[in-house]
Each structure stands twice: as C-alpha cells, then as structure tokens.
Amino acid sequence: MSADKTAEIVLSLEIDDPALADRLAALLGNVAGIRLAVPGEQATAAIVARDVRSMPADIALTQRELDVLALMAEGASNKMIARRLGISVHTVKFHVGSLLDKLDATGRTDAVAHAARRGVIEL
C-alpha cells in the first residue's frame, strides 16, 4: 500500500515567511491530490523559500568562470576541467585564480562552498 503511485502527494511547507506560508497553505489546502504534511511527517516533496537568498547581488562572474565553477563543484580536477572545456590546464588555473579572488576563497573547496552559500551555483 505504501507503493501506491496515485496516492496524494504530501507536501512539507518549509517557508520562514509566515505570510507567504499562510497564503501557500490556503491555496494548496484544497487542491485535490495534494495534502500538506503535518509537522514531522515524511513528505514527498518540500516547498522552500527561493527568492530571498538569490537577491543579494550576484557576484560578477564571466561565463567561462561559471563553466569552471560548475565543474569544480562536481569535484573535477584542473586537468579534467581542461579536457571538458577543450582548453589548457594553464587557462583553467587562470580562471580558478580569478574565481578564488572574486569569491574571496582560499582554495577550490572554499570557492565552491562560498558560491553555493551565495546561490551562485546549486549543489
């Protein structure tokens, strides 16, 4: 019975803003096929805030830097990034250096963490 694919979808409302949470609760409360989870209940999916954290002025990264950053977040080494982007390792290092500078990070791990925190990338 737990494998009933057509059962109603349980949504966990995880919004800090009370006003927004209330509005969503009201709107979703009487939609057939959807049910809001009671506190602590295992939900199928969750609704989380999305507008606040991406607001504070995205850091100005070039397209190439974003390419490199995305691959860094995948755990790729400079060599792998170079191969994937079809450029040399030296160029990758060049972009990584710019990234560390712009993101105020001490290393690639820190850079990915900072970028994720600021919403520049999604993990």
Place this chain on the structure above:
Amino acid sequence: MSADKTAEIVLSLEIDDPALADRLAALLGNVAGIRLAVPGEQATAAIVARDVRSMPADIALTQRELDVLALMAEGASNKMIARRLGISVHTVKFHVGSLLDKLDATGRTDAVAHAARRGVIEL
C-alpha cells in the same frame, strides 16, 4: 505595483523524478494564485524532493569525521585542521581518506559538495 502582496506566487518545480514532477505540474497548473516558473525565472519558492529515495539513510560518519568534514567545508587545509583539532596532519589525512571513501568522492571539494547535497552538513 510590484509590492502587491496578493500577486500570484511563482513556484519553481525542482523535482528529478519525471513522474512526480508531471503530477505536481498538472495539479498546480490550474490553482488560482499559483503559477509555475518558467526555466530560469526567479521564483518565490521551490518545490524539492523530500522522500526517502532522496535521503538514503544518513551516511554513517564518525564524530571525528564530522569534525574534519566541517572544517573542510570552511576551506581549511589539512594542516589547519590538524592544528584546530590538536592532532597530526597524518591523522587528518586518515580521516579525509575515510570521508572520500564513505562519501564516494574523488577529492575534498567533491566530498564537501556531496555532503552538502545529502544534508550531512550545512553550508
């Protein structure tokens, strides 16, 4: 009036499971006051997966591994971690090695990214 509190809520559907995503899209598609975001659009909130399949039982990490992992997420080097925890660099490497193994990561950056994705740590 962009500050109209009663404007429709834009939801970003971020569900990997195609079937679930389709069902949610169908159910939410004609709810007054709610609109699904087009790709790339700035949404008010996001709907993310939250069932058991996406939370495959927290990885069994020891307390010490969690200590090391947290410092790694701060961008700390092995040497820094060693100093902070009062242990040798060799021991830090030992724990980092275990983390890479348990988190199925290729390097410390990948390890932090994986851990963040699985909710083991908060960035």
Place this chain on the structure above:
DNA sequence: TCGAATCCTGGCCACCCGGCCAGTTTCGCA
C-alpha cells in the same frame, strides 16, 4: 577473551594546486 571499530601516528612518494612571471588573440566600446 577475542575480535572489530575507532582513533591516532609515522614515512614515503606521485601528483595536484595555486601563485608568480611572461605573452597572445579577440571583442566591444569610447
């Protein structure tokens, strides 16, 4: 009592990383 797990440490070594120096091309804008 005997493992098993966890935590700790050391040496060794190939490789990676980040920073330094230098240069080239292409593009858009003033």
Place this chain on the structure above:
DNA sequence: TGCGAAACTGGCCGGGTGGCCAGGATTCGA
C-alpha cells in the same frame, strides 16, 4: 583607432593533497 576586458597559453616552483605502507591505543560487544 586606440584601449580595456575577457579568454587563452606557457614555464616555473613551493607547498598541499591523496594513496600506500606500517604500526599502536582504546573501547565495546560477541
């Protein structure tokens, strides 16, 4: 028509990283 920004490449090098080997100490449950 210059000029800066972006992208790209190279050499060099000190230090960091990760994997391998070896060991020892502790606790806990079978």
